Amino acid sequence: MTKRHVSLPDDAEATLRGFVSAVDDRLAAASDPDELADAVTETLVDLHGARDAYESWQNDDAASPVEAARFANFDPRNATLESEYYAEKDEGAFARSKPLQWLWRQFDNTPLADNVAFALRFRRMLAGHLFADVGEGVRLFKGISMTYGHNIELGDNVVVHDDVHLDDRGELVIGDRASxxxxxxxxxxxxxxxDQTEVTNFRTEIGADARVTQGALVRAGVRVGENAVVGSRAVVQADVPDHHVAVGMPAKSVRVKPGWESVADPVEADHERRQDERRLDSEMPEDLDAFDEFQRDLTPPDA
Incomplete structure (x- = not known):
């Protein structure tokens, strides 16, 4: 199926460019996490059309508890994210990525998030501030979630569709033109x-021109090869070789893409699991006050 170019009316296009440029400049000018949080707060106030009511609240005018909670929620400093609890995170990087991730999530709760032309450009701009690296022509659709954002690298012309989860507790790299x-x-x-509280982080890679299709799950430390395809709802636990098609639970290579046989490993080759090569070492703070949400005795009876 081919696609065609779609454009907004001239007035709407000018409005879009003006808004995205203004937010981009505001975020770029923030020199520290507090300034960035202020920029995010102001942007969310305007996105929700709450400027007059918010300023009245800031001036100590009366507001109901529900209104006060809504206004406070614009400020990322008044919010917590699940990833905030992860002890091994880079605190300096997270201090900057948290406000940006809050803006990402809250933007998707506004009507503008359903305006595809507007939303794609807004998210691409925001990804430039949030991700470790992001290429040209990237298309990021609604409902994408992430752990931090600052450990994600996207190549040129990458497409990530609705409701995808990009875990970057370790490192995630998606190559050019992958989807x-x-x-x-x-x-x-x-x-x-x-002991499920013991976590190991890895580098996970999706190669250039690869496709991870609907509902699939890619495990940590896996490499999906260049020009490879992961079938719908597959569970990928080992590397997928370049140009191969992998399907199933667990995913296994079933064929080479037609026309690529001469440059691809045969399907019956012994494809090793190479997760350990992509393991990342983590150091915990010396003064860590560990939080065990389960409080269980994990000593096996046969230990």
Whole structure:
């Protein structure tokens, strides 16, 4: 199926460019996390059309508890994210990425998020501030979630569709022209089999021109090869070779893409699991006050 170019009316296009440029400049001018949080707060106030009511609240005018909670929620400093609890995170990087991720999430709750032409350009601009690296022509659709954002690298012309989860507790790299379809999950961390509070982080890679299709799950430390395809709802636990098609639970290579046989490994080759090569070492703070949400005795009876 081919696509065609779609354009907004001239007035709407001018409005879009003006808004995205203004937010881009505001975020770029923020020199520290507090200034960035202020920029995000102001942007969300305007996105929700709450300027007059918000300023009245700021001036100590009366507001109901519900209104006060809504106004306070514009400020990322008044919010917590699940990733905030992760002890091994880079605190300096997270201090900057948290406000940006809050803007990402809250933008998707506004009507503008459904205006595809507007939303794609807004997210591409925001990704330039949030991600470790982002190429040209990237298209990022609605409902994408991430752990931090600052450990994600996207090449040129990458497409990530609706409701995809990009876990970057470790490192996630997606190559040029790769696509990740709706509701796929790509992971960079794994839990110990006995003690699920013990986490190991990995580098996960999706190669150039690869496709991870609808509802698939890519495990931490896996490499999906260049020009490879992961079938719908597949669970990828080992590397997918370049130019191969992998399907199933767990995913296994079933064929080479037609026309690529001469440059691809044969399907019956022994494709090793190379997760350990992409393991990332993490150091915990010396003064860590560890939080165990389960409070269980994990001593096996046969230990």
């Amino acid at each position: 990740v379809s709706d509701a796929a999950h790509v992971y960079t961390h794994d839990h110990d089999l006995v």
